[in-house]
Amino acid sequence: MGILKVVMSNLGNRRFSSALTTISVAIGVTLLIAILILSSALYQGAVFQGGGYDMIVGPKGSATQLILSTVFHYEVPIGNIDYEVFRKLAADERVTKAIPLALGDNYRNYRIVGTDSTYFMEKEDENINGVIATGRFYEEVGEVVIGHMVAERGGLKIGDKFVGAHGVGDGIGGCSHDHHNEDTSATDPHHNDTHHAHDLEYIVVGILEPQNNTDDYIIFTPVESVWEAHDIHASHQTYYHYKNEGYHLQEEHEEHHEHHEHHHVDKPELTAILIQGRDIVSLATLKTAIEADTHYPAQAAFVAVVLRQLLKVLGDGAMVANVLAYISIIIAALSILISLMSSMAERRKDVAVMRMLGASKNKVLTIVILEAVVITVIGILIGIIGGHTLAHWIGRHLQHAAGIYVNALQYWQGEGITVITVLMLGLLSGLIPALTVYRTEPTKFIDN
Amino acid sequence: MITLKNIEKTYHSTEGLLKVLDIDFYQVAKGDQIALVGPSGSGKTTLLNIISGVVAPTAGEVIVDDIRVDLLKEEEKDKFRAEKIGYIFQSFHLINSLTALENVMLPMLFAANKDKKQQQMVAKELLDKVKLSHRLNHKPTNLSRGEQQRVAIARALANEANLILADEPTGNIDYTTGMKVFDLLQNLCVKNNVTLVMVTHSQEFKSRFSKVVDIRDINKAIKIGEEATQWEF
Numbered sequence: 232m233g234i235l236k237v238v239m240s241n242l243g244n245r246r247f248s249s250a251l252t253t254i255s256v257a258i259g260v261t262l263l264i265a266i267l268i269l270s271s272a273l274y275q276g277a278v279f280q281g282g283g284y285d286m287i288v289g290p291k292g293s294a295t296q297l298i299l300s301t302v303f304h305y306e307v308p309i310g311n312i313d314y315e316v317f318r319k320l321a322a323d324e325r326v327t328k329a330i331p332l333a334l335g336d337n338y339r340n341y342r343i344v345g346t347d348s349t350y351f352m353e354k355e356d357e358n359i360n361g362v363i364a365t366g367r368f369y370e371e372v373g374e375v376v377i378g379h380m381v382a383e384r385g386g387l388k389i390g391d392k393f394v395g396a397h398g399v400g401d402g403i404g405g406c407s408h409d410h411h412n413e414d415t416s417a418t419d420p421h422h423n424d425t426h427h428a429h430d431l432e433y434i435v436v437g438i439l440e441p442q443n444n445t446d447d448y449i450i451f452t453p454v455e456s457v458w459e460a461h462d463i464h465a466s467h468q469t470y471y472h473y474k475n476e477g478y479h480l481q482e483e484h485e486e487h488h489e490h491h492e493h494h495h496v497d498k499p500e501l502t503a504i505l506i507q508g509r510d511i512v513s514l515a516t517l518k519t520a521i522e523a524d525t526h527y528p529a530q531a532a533f534v535a536v537v538l539r540q541l542l543k544v545l546g547d548g549a550m551v552a553n554v555l556a557y558i559s560i561i562i563a564a565l566s567i568l569i570s571l572m573s574s575m576a577e578r579r580k581d582v583a584v585m586r587m588l589g590a591s592k593n594k595v596l597t598i599v600i601l602e603a604v605v606i607t608v609i610g611i612l613i614g615i616i617g618g619h620t621l622a623h624w625i626g627r628h629l630q631h632a633a634g635i636y637v638n639a640l641q642y643w644q645g646e647g648i649t650v651i652t653v654l655m656l657g658l659l660s661g662l663i664p665a666l667t668v669y670r671t672e673p674t675k676f677i678d679n
Numbered sequence: 680m681i682t683l684k685n686i687e688k689t690y691h692s693t694e695g696l697l698k699v700l701d702i703d704f705y706q707v708a709k710g711d712q713i714a715l716v717g718p719s720g721s722g723k724t725t726l727l728n729i730i731s732g733v734v735a736p737t738a739g740e741v742i743v744d745d746i747r748v749d750l751l752k753e754e755e756k757d758k759f760r761a762e763k764i765g766y767i768f769q770s771f772h773l774i775n776s777l778t779a780l781e782n783v784m785l786p787m788l789f790a791a792n793k794d795k796k797q798q799q800m801v802a803k804e805l806l807d808k809v810k811l812s813h814r815l816n817h818k819p820t821n822l823s824r825g826e827q828q829r830v831a832i833a834r835a836l837a838n839e840a841n842l843i844l845a846d847e848p849t850g851n852i853d854y855t856t857g858m859k860v861f862d863l864l865q866n867l868c869v870k871n872n873v874t875l876v877m878v879t880h881s882q883e884f885k886s887r888f889s890k891v892v893d894i895r896d897i898n899k900a901i902k903i904g905e906e907a908t909q910w911e912f
């Protein structure tokens with residue numbers, strides 16, 4: 232028989248309170264681990280997703296909203312900016328890369344985003360089909376390439392045709408135009424045709440490789456498709472063709488305006504432009520220039536700056552959650568303490584007997600501490616499994632709602648520290664009752 | 680086996696100093712069986728505890744098996760108790776969360792001189808000797824008083840102690856059962872050449888011992904006739 236046997240049988244003798252204290256430890260650890268995983272994953276996801284771009288240009292308004300709605304496809308866009316802004320930026324020598332984004336409608340709550348192939352390319356000469364899992368990249372207006380989760384969950388496959396529903400959808404956390412703020416409605420081109428079903432029929436021509444970010448939940452199409460869907464018949468050719476040809480975007484507009492009762496914008500617009508700049512100085516002067524332009528009003532937001540603010544908010548949130556989780560752990564440790572203390576009266580006699588039988592003070596000290604440690608360790612083990620499971624489960628919802636990928640089934644940095652901290656607390660909760668028996672004078676608790 | 684020289688034990692109480700023991704010299708030979716008698720409060724338990732090293736004498740020498748118990752350090756006393764002394768209590772004091780077998784194995788865990796297999800083997804043998812082979816995995820609460828005390832006897836013999844200190848071992852058991860338990864204890868001690876010091880009140884038991892010692896004859900701290908007033912419980 233080993234000392235652990237004595238410990239386990241003691242715990243077994245108080246099955247109910249042992250189970251309760253174990254559960255309380257397990258709950259605390261579950262919370263700690265889940266919060267750790269989720270906040271780390273969100274942090275990583277945010278940095279990863281915002282990584283590529285220096286600056287986002289969009290309509291004047293909240294910089295945070297601009298970044299959330301464009302980089303993360305989260306929240307509703309502020310509104311639109313004139314396409315002219317893009318033309319100027321694309322030609323600007325301070326800009327190394329400018330990617331147009333036009334948020335269109337949604338299909339089953341998957342956002343339809345108009346952009347061009349540069350969105351997917353790290354380098355200019357990269358083969359665009361590298362990001363395509365099946366099919367090919369879009370070439371014509373109306374053609375779409377879908378994120379891999381759209382294919383998986385949205386049930387779309389190559390060759391499928393569909394019509395977009397109005398609004399950006401709320402599948403990625405955005406809300407429909409019905410919920411639009413009043414102040415954004417002024418610049419909202421769809422303000423008056425909330426229930427209008429668009430005629431443009433999209434066709435799936437490709438499915439993207441898994442990106443493990445929000446792009447997995449997006450339907451991509453040429454910018455012109457988005458315009459087309461909103462009756463800005465710029466062209467049935469894609470941007471690549473007209474971009475070099477000085478294309479006239481407004482020529483078909485007049486005619487269309489008469490055909491519809493709805494008000495439509497009379498010129499092509501973009502929701503945002505993703506910018507990579509030559510250097511920080513160029514970007515700074517560029518930002519000033521963009522925001523000073525009164526003819527084409529726009530704002531330029533530095534991704535890093537906004538991201539830092541966002542992460543700070545995220546960090547604060549995680550901190551509050553962490554504090555709560557630690558409080559629950561401390562309560563768990565206290566419950567171990569109380570449970571051990573309340574059993575000490577009866578245990579004193581056992582300890583005294585053991586001392587009379589030749590158990591050293593250290594042995595009885597070890598026995599009591601081990602009781603707390605065993606409870607803590609079992610609680611931790613359950614908590615680790617529970618925490619990962621919880622994070623995995625929440626992560627799947629997060630992925631669907633915010634597109635942030637949470638790999639909960641791996642070891643996350645910080646878990647080790649968490650486990651050690653909890654173990655220490657458990658040890659401490661055993662140490663106090665252990666010291667009271669340590670000092671027990673054996674003869675005092677033995678009645679003869 | 681046991682030699683006590685100039686033993687004194689004084690307790691500090693609210694009413695001042697209370698001298699419980701004052702023994703000039705007393706000796707027990709190896710293999711002896713001694714019945715220790717005396718009224719309540721005459722220091723019998725205290726004496727046993729001093730012999731086992733659980734209680735330190737205020738003054739004097741305690742020699743057990745050539746070991747100066749009073750000079751041992753705390754951990755050495757623990758080891759000494761685990762290896763040399765078997766204790767049997769009036770109210771058994773088995774560990775309730777452990778089975779009969781585990782209770783017998785407990786002193787072996789403390790002595791740490793056998794592996795788990797040996798522990799189990801020895802414990803089974805001992806429980807067989809006290810006729811409890813059919814109760815190995817019973818918890819104390821599921822055993823009768825007589826059975827519990829037999830487990831306690833097996834436990835006292837676990838480390839092949841050569842001295843058993845029994846403090847009114849039959850005090851909580853009915854007469855007939857107590858007699859059987861006592862027979863068992865006495866026989867096992869004889870068989871294993873174990874020295875037995877047993878506190879008892881019962882006239883029946885006294886007659887079964889070759890040596891009966893009234894503590895008042897060796898303890899100068901108390902005189903015959905005084906105990907009723909001075910040591911009232």
Ligand SMILES: Nc1ncnc2c1ncn2[C@@H]1O[C@H](COP(=O)(O)OP(=O)(O)O)[C@@H](O)[C@H]1O
Nearest residue numbers: 690691699718719720721722723724725726910
């Ligand atoms: N730890 C102690 N502190 C103070 N007095 C004690 C303590 N232990 C025993 N005594 C006193 O010593 C006396 C002898 O007690 P004890 O050895 O238990 O006698 P017996 O076993 O013969 O009944 C009693 O008066 C008792 O109150």
Ligand SMILES: [Mg+2]
Nearest residue numbers: 679723724846
């Ligand atoms: Mg007594």
